[in-house]
Every structure is written in structure tokens, then in C-alpha cells.
Amino acid sequence: MPRRDYEDDPDAPEANSLVPAASAVVVDDEGRVLLQRRTDNGVWALPGGKMELGESIGECAVRETWEETGIRVEITGIVGTYTNPGHVFAYDDGEVRQEFSICLLARPTGGALRTSDESFEVAWFTPGEVDSLPMVASIRKRLDDWRAAKGPVVR
Template identity: 75%
Template sequence: MARRDYEDDPDAPKANSLVPAASAVVVDSAGRILLQRRADNGMWALPGGAMHIGESLPDCAVRETREETGYDVEIIGIVGTYTNPRHVFAYDDGEVRQEFSICFLARPVGGHLAVSEESTDVQWFEATEVDALPMVPSIRKRVNDWRDGNVPAAR
């Protein structure tokens, strides 16, 4: 399903839902970050998505990372909470979702690189390579929060 991100846009549609979500900054032992190119908007992003009934937010981040990248991860910290009411996602089915996401820091513990129906590419990037990648502002903020040292590095 296609979506459009609006952040601090006065012409954005009004939110009609609020869904808890989780994402993960996955960092390997070499300090590289795992990113996926989203199928719905063509932008590079962290793995993540909506929480299911019966799971915790950390479990959501682990599941979404496995589904979208092929990697099993271990949560080792929190990058931050992201709840900007002026950031909404408009889906083609009429849902307009207000952002509510916890971004976790994780390290890979198994699996292998794989794309999903939600991604067209999955790659590891050096922190210095990230600036040149097309990315929505909310994802760039999470990556910058990690990269700028606002959270501990992977062990």
C-alpha cells in the first residue's frame, strides 16, 4: 500500500489514527548501519513498523527487522521516542496515521541479508555514507540521533 509522509506541512490531511510502532538502528561490529529501500516510497529507511496485539515494542522491532531485512537482532538500547503530532502518514486506503514510534538500538545476531515485499534493497552503510541517501526527515532524525552520539554504540 502506498503512503505519503507529511511533516510540519500545513496542507497535510488530518490524522484519523494513532498506531504504536517501532524501528531499529541496527549496527554491526564494524559500526555500519543496516538500511532498507522502501518499496512504497523509494526512500532509504530503518526497518520498522506497527506493533501487533500481543507483542511488546522491542518484540515489534525485532520482528520487523527480521521481516524486512532477513536479520535477527538483539535490542541493546533506545535511540529515542518520536511522537511529533505534526508528522502524519497518509495511506491510499484513507488512513492518516499520526507518528508514534520508539526507535531501538540493535545488533545483528543471525540471519542473512534479504529483501521483502516491503523493500527493494537492503544494505549495510558506513555512517559517513548515509548523508547522500534519499530519506524522509523523520528517519534521518533517528539516524542522526544515533550517529551524532546521542546513544551508545553497538558492542
Template identity: 75%
Template sequence: MPRRDYVDDPNAPKANSLVPAASVVVVDEAGRVLLQRRTDNGMWALPGGAMDIGESLAGCGIRETREETGIDIEVTGIVGTYTDPRHVFAYDDGEVRQEFSVCLLARPLGGTLRVSDESHEVAWFTPAETDGLPMVANVRKRLTDWRSGAVPAVR
């Protein structure tokens, strides 16, 4: 389902949904981060998605990473909490979702890189290589927070 991201846009539609979600910064032994190029907006992003009833936040991050990238992970920490009401996702079905995401930190355990129906490309990048990639500002914020090593205030 295609989506459009709005960040600090006065013309953004009003949110009508709030869904808990996890995103995941997966870092391998070489210090590279796992990203996917999304089919719905063409931007590079962290793996992640909406939490299902009956699953934990860590379980959500593990499931979404496996589904979207083919990589199995172990959650090792939290990068931050992101709940910016000025960042909304508008979907073709009329849902306009306010951001509510806890960004987890993880390490890969195994698996094989692969695309999914949600991604055109999946790849590992050094932190410096992520600087030139097209991505939504709030995804870049998560990477910046991870790279700084500081746990940000709740946003």
C-alpha cells in the same frame, strides 16, 4: 499499501489514526547501520513498523527487522521516542497515521540480507554513507540522534 509522508506540511491531511510502532537502528561490528529502500515511498529507512497486540516493543522491532531485512537482532537500547504530530503518513486506504515510534538500538545476531514486499533494496552503510541517501527527515533525525550518542528528549 503505498503511503505518502508529510512533515511540517500545511496541506497534509488530518491524522485519523495513532499506532504504536518501533523502528530499529541495527549496528554491526564494523559500525555500519542497516537500512532498507522502501517500496511505498522509494526512500531509505530503518526497519520497523506497527506493534501487534500481544507483543512487546522489543518483540515488534525484532519481528519487523527480520521480516523486512532478513536479519535477526538483539535489542540493546533505545535511540529515542518520536511522536511528532506534524509528521503523518497517508495511506491509499484513507488512513492518515500520526507518527508514534520508539526507535530501538540493536545488534545483528545472524540471518541473511534479503528484500521483502516492503523493500527494493537492503544494505549496510557506514554513518557517513547515509548522508547522501534520500530519506524522510524524521528518519534522518533518528540516525542523527544515534550518531550523536545523545539520548534526545521525548519528541
């Protein structure tokens, strides 16, 4: 289902749903971050999605990462909470979603990279490589927040 992201856009449609969601900054032992190129908007993003009934926010991030990338993860921390009411997703079915999103930090524990019906490309990137990738502002903010919290990387 295609979507259009609006962030602090005065022409954005008004939200008609509020959805709790989780995303994950998955960092491997080499300091690379896991990203997926989404099928619904064509840009790079963190794995994540809406929380299902009966699961915790951490379980949501673990499930979504596995479903979208083929990588199993363990949650190790929190990057931040993201609740900007000016950031909405408009779907072609008429839903205009405002998310209450918690971004968690995770490390890979197994699996192998694979795409899904939500991702047509999945890859590991160094923090420096992320800067040139096309992505929505809210995902870039999560990555910038993660990098700011971890301090400078010396390689």
C-alpha cells in the same frame, strides 16, 4: 500500499489513526547501519513498523527487522521516542496515520540480507554514506540522534 509522508506541512491531511510503532538502528561490528529501501515510498529507512497486539515494543522491532531485512537482531538500547503530531503518513486507502514511534538500538545476531514485500533493497552503510541517501526527515533525525549519542567515530 503507497504512502506519502508529511512532516510539519500545513497542507497535510488530518490524522485519523494513532499507531504505536518501533524502528531499529541496527549496527554491525564494523559500525555500519542496516537500511532498507521501502516499496511504499521508494526511499531509504530503518527497519520498523506497527506494534501488534500481544508483543512488546522490543519484540516489534525484532520482528519487523527480520521480516523486512532477513537479519535477526538483539535489542541493546534506545535511540529515542518520536511522537511529532505534525508527522503523518497518508495511505492510498484513506488512512492518515500519526505514529507513536520508539526507535531502539540493536545488533545483528544472524540471518542474511534479503528483501521483502516492504523493501526492494537492503544494505549496510557506514555512517558517512547515510548522509547522501534519500530518506524522509524523521528517519534522518533518528540516525542523527543515534550518531550524536554514540559520539565521534575514530577509524
